[in-house]
Amino acid sequence: MTALLPRRGLAQILALIVILAVDRLVSPQFFDLRLQDGRLFGSLIDVLNRGTPVALLSLGMVLVIATRGIDLSVGAVMAISGAVAASLADSHGLPVVLAAALGIGILCGLWNGFLVAVLGMQPIVATLILMVAGRGIAQLITEGRIVTFSSPDLVWLGNGAILGVPVPITIAVGMLILTGAIVRGSALGLLIEATGGNARASELAGVGTRAMILAVYVWCSVCAALAGVIAAADIMGADANNAGLWLELDAILAVVIGGTSLFGGRFSLILAVLGALIIQTMNTGILLSGYPPEFNLLVKAVVVLAVLLLQSPKLSGFSGIMARLRGTKP
C-alpha cells in the first residue's frame, strides 16, 4: 500500500509537469518570480492564487466523493457565504465575519448531510436542491445587488500576503494540512473510505456511516464557505449570481483527475488538490497563449473523458492503462 503511493500520483505529477512545460513554451516569463511590496508576483503564484477556490472545494469534495456521494451545491454555498461576509464586513470585525460565513457553511452542510444521511436521498438530488435554491438565498441576502465593502481586514484575506506568500495560498495549504491531519492522523479517513466502499458492510462492522456522511458534507460546505469568503475578498464584493458559478464542476473534475473514483472508496487529498492545480495551470496556459478562454471548456471536456476512460471499471484500471500507454508510445 505505502509502496504504491508514489506510483499512484505519478500520472498526475507528470501531467502537471507537461502542462507547466507547455505554459513555459507559450509564455517564456512563466517561471519568473519577483517580490514587490512584500508579496510575490508571477505566473506561478497567479496559478496558485487563482486555483485556491477550486483547491479548497476539492478538499471537501474528495471526502464526499470517497463516501460515494457528490456535492453539487458548493458553488451556491460559496455565493451564500460570500454574500454573508460582504454584507457584514463593514460593520463587524473579521472574527465575526468569518464566524458568520463559516457558520452558514456548517448549516448548509448539515442540511445536505441530513438529506443524504438521515432521509436517505441520492446525493445528486439532495444537493441539487441547495444548488438551485442557494443562489436565490444568496441574492436574498444581498437584496439582488452586488454588495461591495472596503473593510481592510477582509480585503487582506483576498489580496494580502504573509511572508510574501499571498494569504489565499496560505489558507489553502493550511486547510490541506488540517484536513490531512484530521482524516489521516486518525482512523477517520479509513472509516470514510469504508463507508464509500460498502456502506452496508461498514454499518454492520460498526462504522457510524451516517455520522461519517453527515461529517463529510459539513466539511465540504465549510471548505466551500471559506472559498466563498476568499472569492468575495478577492473582488471586494459579493456577486450572488456569479460567485462560484460552475465551480462545483471544476471541483468534481479536480477530484476525478486526482484519481479518486466516483464509485467511492480510496481517496487522496493531495492528488485532489494537485488536480485543482492542473485545471488552473491549463486555464492560465490557455489565457497566456492568447486563445480565447472559451477553449477551457473544450479542453476540460476532453480531459474529463480521458480520465474517465482510464478509470473505467471495464478497462484494466488506471495503472494498467498507464503501463499500456507507456508500452505503445515511445
Added chain:
Amino acid sequence: MKGLPPVLITAIVLVAGFAACALQFPNIASTRVVGNLLTDNAFLGIVATGMTFVIISGGIDLSVGSVIGFTTVFVALAIERWGMPPLVAFVAILVLSAAFGAAMGAIIHVFDLPPFIVTLAGMFLARGASFLLSTESVPITAPVYSTVSDFALHMPGGGRLTAIAIIMLVIVIGGILLLRLTRFGANVYALGGGRATASLMGVAVGKMTVKIYMLSSLLAGIAGIVFSFYTSAGYSLSAVGVELDSIAAVVIGGTLLTGGQGSVIGTFLGVLIQGMIQTYINFDGTLSSWWTKIATGILLFAFIALQQGLVALARRPVSNRAGAAP
C-alpha cells in the same frame, strides 16, 4: 399504475396554485396568460420530456442546456453565414445532436460509467463547441422565422397559441404515447427498475441506453430550434442551467429520480408549475426573480421528500411482517 399518486399531487399543486394566483390577480386566469406561459416554456417542455425518459431509465442528462445553446448558434450561423436553407440546417443539427446523444449513451454503456459524469463532459463539450462557433449573439433574419413567430391559433379570450407552443404540445403528447404504448417505453421502465433484471428479461440494455440518450439529445436539439424561434437569435450562452430546470420539472412531476417510475404528463405539469411561479412573480412586480429559484428549491425538496416517504411506505409492510409487529 403506481405512478399515479405523485402525478395527482402535482396536478393538485398546479390547480391550487393557479387558483391562489387567480384569486390575487384575476387577470392570470385568462387564455392570454396561459398562452404566453405555454410559449415561454415551450423549449423547457420539450427538453423535460426527453429528460423524463432518461430519468425513468435510471440515468440523468446534464448536457441538454448546452445542446440547446449549441443548436441555436449552429442554426443561426448555418442560415445567416453559411447560406443553408433553414430546413437543411434543422435536419443537420438534429442529426448532429442525435449522434451526440448516441455517443454519450454508448460511452455510458460500453465503459460502464456514471451517466452524471459522462453527460457532464458532454455539457462542457457542447458549450465549448458553441463558444468556438461564435461568442456573440447572431440575429436570425430568415423569412421563415418571422412567419413562424407570427403564426398563432387564436383562442377564445384573446389568447394566442403560438407555433412553438403547438410543437411543444405535440411532442409532449408524442412522449406520453411513446412511453405508455410502445415496447420502447416499457423497456425504459424496465431499465429503470434494474439493469440486471432488464437484461435478464431480454431487454437489449446497450441499445436501449444509446437510444434513450439519443432521444434526449434529439429533443434538446428540437428545443434549441424552438428556442431560436423564440429569441430569433443564436447565442452560445443561451439556456444555461436549463438542465436543472428540466430535472426539477421531472421531479416535481412525480418521476422517481432513482428510475423505474414516472410519467411525461407529470413532467408537463411540473413545467407548468415552474411557469406559473414565474408568471406570479411577474404579476406581483415587487418580488424579485430570485424567488423563483427559492420556490423551485422548496418544491423540489417537498416532492423528493414525498417520494422518499412513498418509497418508505411501499417497503414498510415487508419489514413489519419480518418484525412481527403486534
